[in-house]
Amino acid sequence: MINNLYIMFPEIFLSLSIFFILMVGVFIKKSFNLIFNLTSLIIIVTISIILTNPNNEEKIFLDSFIRDPFSNYFKILILLSTLFVLNSSKNFIIDNKLDKFEYPIIILLSILGMFFMVSSNDLILFYLGLELQSLSLYILASIDRDNLRSTESGVKYFVLSALSSGLLLYGCSLLYGFTGSTNFELIADQLNNENTGAVFAMVFILVGLAFKVSAVPFHMWTPDVYEGAPTSITSYFAVVPKVAGLALLIKFMFVPFSNILLEWQTIVIFISIASMILGAIAAMIQKNLKRLLAYSSIGHIGYALAGVATGAISGYQSSIVYISIYVIMNIGAFSCLYLLKKDGQYKENISDLSGISKKHPLIAVSLLIILFSLAGVPPLGGFFAKFYVFVAVLEKEMYALAIIGLITTVMSAFYYLKIIKTIYFDDSIITFEPTKNRTAQFSVIASCTILITFFLYPSVLNNLVNTLFVS
C-alpha cells in the first residue's frame, strides 16, 4: 500500500502544507500577508502536482480512495476558483479587518475536505470529507465574529447543515444495512429497484446533497447566509462548495445509484424544476445584490441538476460544463462587488449601482456582460452552458423539463435586466473610489474575456469534459 501513496500525493501535500502554515501563523506575529501569499503558492503547487501526475484511474486504501480524470478535473476547478476568489477578495478582507491568519488556512482545510469528497469511493471517506468541508464552512460563515449578521448566518448555517448531515449519515447507514457494503461499486452491484430500503437510503442521501448545493426545497439557508456573511466568504460559498457538491451528486448518480435510475430521476427532476422556478421568482423582488445572487445561484443549480436528471452520461457532462461556466460568471460577478467601494464601505445594494455607467464605464460594461451571460443570452458563455444542458435534456425527450427551464430563463432574464436597467438607464448617484484592487479587476476582465470569446471555441470545455467518463 505504501508504494501506492503517490496516488494521493496532492492530498498529502495539501495537508502537510496546512500544518506548516498553521505553525507559521502561530509563531510569527502579524503574519496574515505571509500566510495569504503562501496559501496562493500552495494552491498553485497543488495544481501543478495534479497536472503533472498521471491521470489514469487508480484506487488505494481498500478501494476507498479513487483518483481518476473525473476527480482531477474537479480538484483543479476547485483550486482555480479558490485562487481567483481568494486573491480578488484580499483588499476586502483587509478593509473589513478580517485579516486573521486562520482565514486562508480554514479555506485550505475546506478544500482538503472537498478533495476527499470528490475522490471518495466509499461512504465513510465521503462522509469524512463532507464533514471536514462543512465544519470549515461553519467557521468561515461566522468569521466576522463581532458582526451580528455574520454570527447569525454562521449559526443558521450550522444548525441546518448539521441536520442535513445527520440525514445524510442516516442514509449512509441504511445503505450499508441493506447492501452490506460501504464501497460505491459494491453498493451498485447490490442495488436494484426491489430493494425498497435502499431506495429510502437514496432519498436521505439525495436530501443531504441537495442541501449542500442549495437546491429547492433545501435552499432556505442560502439567502440568509449569503447576505449575512462577509462578501469574500459569500463569493467562496457561491462557487467552490457548489462545485464539490455537484461533483458528488453526479458521482452518486453515476456509480452507486446507477441501477435505481428511475427512482432518483423523479426526485432530481422535481428539485431541478423547483429550483429553477423559485430562483427565477424570488430573485425578482430582491434589493440586495448578494441576496439576489443567492437566488440566482439556486436557479443555476436547477439548470445544472436538469442535466443530472437525464440520467445519461451526456447529461452529466452538460452539468459539469454548466457548473464550470457558472463558476466563471460568479467569480466575475463577485469580483465586481469588490470594486464598489465608497468611504471605506463596500456597497451591496442594487440601488447603489444606479447610473454607474456614466462614471465607471468599465465596471458597467463588465457587469453588463456578466449579467447577460447569467441570463443566458447568446453569444455569451452562459448561453452555451444552458444550450448544452437543454441538448442533453431533449436527447432524453424530457420536453416538459426543457420548456419549463427555458421559460424560467425568460423570467430570470427579468431581474438581470433590472440590474442592467439600474446601471445603464438610471441617473448616477454614487461615485465610487478609484480602486487599487488590481486582482479583482483582473478577475473581472478575465471572466468577461472568457465569456465573450467562448463562442469562438465553444467545444473546448466539452472536449475536456468528454474525457472524464471513460469507465
Add this chain to the structure above:
Amino acid sequence: MNFPILSTLIFLPLVSSFFILLSKNKTTNVSSISISLFSSVATFFLSLFLWYSLDINTSEFQFVEEKSWINNYIKFKLGIDGISILFIVLTTFITPICIISCINSVKVRVKEFLIAILILETFMIGVFCSLDLVIFYLFFEAGLIPMFLIIGVWGGPRRVYSAFKFFLFTLLGSVLMLVAIIVIYWLTGTTDITQIYEIQIPKEYQNILWLAFLSSFAVKMPMWPVHTWLPDAHVEAPTAGSVILAAILLKMAGYGFLRFSIPMFPLASEYFTPLIYTLSIIAIIYTSLVALMQDDMKKLIAYSSVAHMGYVTLGIFTLTKQGIEGSIYQMISHGLISAALFLCVGVVYDRLHSRMISTYGGLVNYIPKYSFLFLIFALAALGLPGTSGFLGEFLVLAGAFQKSFLAAMLATFGVVLGAAYMLWLTKRVIFGVTNNSEIKKINDINKSEVFMLVTLAFFILFFGFYPLPLMETFNVSVNSLISNYETALITN
C-alpha cells in the same frame, strides 16, 4: 472561394466598434463618427461587391464557409443566395444612414451609441448569412442586447417599460424556437439547413416544430396579437433605433419564414396556411384601424408597419411565385420607406421635441423641402404606383387572389385603410392650419438630413419604376423554393 468574405462582412463592424472604443475625443466625437461611418460604408460596398459577384442563375448557396464549431457536429456555416443578399445589402445600406442621423439626434454618449449600432449590424448581417440553425439562433438573439440598450439608454420617457417589453417578448418567443432547433438536431442529426432540406423531417413532428418557429417569428414580425411591443418600442426608441427596428429587425422574421419554416416544414406550412391568413388579415385591417386613431406620429407609423408586415406574411404563405416575390419586395421597400418615415419624424422631433400630430400643421409653408420629401414617403407607404411600395402590395394581392378570394378581398380593403391613415397624417402634419407659433421659427432640413432623405427617396422611386435588379436577384431562388415545396407536398 478561399477568402472568408462573409465572415469579413459580418465581423468588420464588430472590429471597427473596437476601434471606436479605443478612440479618444470627448468633446466632439468626430473620430468615433468618422470611424463608424467609414467602416459602415466599407461594409456597404463590400456587400455590393457580393451582390455583384453573386451568380443569380443558380439557387445554390454561394460563398459558403464552413468551420467545425461545436464538437464537430454543429458547424459554423455561412452562405448566401439570391434572397439573403438583398437583406444584407438593405442592412448595410440602412446602417450608415442611421449613423448619419445620430449626428443630429443623439447628444449624449455618442461613442457608446455608435458601438451599439455597429455591434447590432454585425448580428443582423449574421442572421442573414447563417446556414446553420444554431448560428442563426445565436445571431437572432444576440441582437437583443444592443437593441435593449439603444432603447433603454437613449430612449424617451417610458423607455424602461418599452425596453423590457421588447426584450422579454422577443426572448419568450424565441426560447421555443431553441427547443425546436434542438429537437430537429436529435431528429436529423444535424443543424445544417442545407442537409435538413434534403432529409425530410418526419410528418408527425412538422406541425409542432412549425408552431415553435412561429412563436419566435410571430413576435419578431410582429404578427397580431403579439405585436404590442412594437408600438411601445418604436415610440420610445431614438430615431436611429426606430429606423433599424423597422427597416431590418422586423425583416428577420419574414426571412426566417422563407429560409426555415417553408423549406423545412412544407407539410406544416400547407396545413397552417389558414391560420396565417387569418392572422395576417386581422393584422392588416385591425392595426390599420388602430393606426387611424393615433395621436403620436411614431406610433402611427409603427402600427402601419404591423399592417405592412401583414401583407408580407400573407404573401409568403400564399406559396405562389407572385406572393413570395411580392413579400420579399414588400420587405425591402418597407425597409426603405419606414426608415425614411421614422427619419422624417426624427427631423421634426429634433426641432420641436414633440411627436404629437397636434403639435404640427401647415409645415409646408415653413419647411417646403421637408414637406415635399415627407409627401413622397407617405405616398410610397400607401402604395402609390411608381413607388416601390406599390409593387410589393400588388404582387402579394395577385398571389393571394390565386389562393383565397376572401383573404385577397379583405387585404385589398386594407390598402384603402392604409391610404386613409397616411393621407390623413399628411393632411394634419404637412398641410392644414398652423396653430403652434413655434413652427414658424423651425429650420428646414440641413445638408446631412437632405442627403439621407433624398437617397432614400431616390431608391424608393427607382425601385418603383425599375424593379428588375431586385426581381432578377431573387427570381431563381424563389422558383426553387416553390418547386421544392411542391415536390415535398406531392411525395407525401
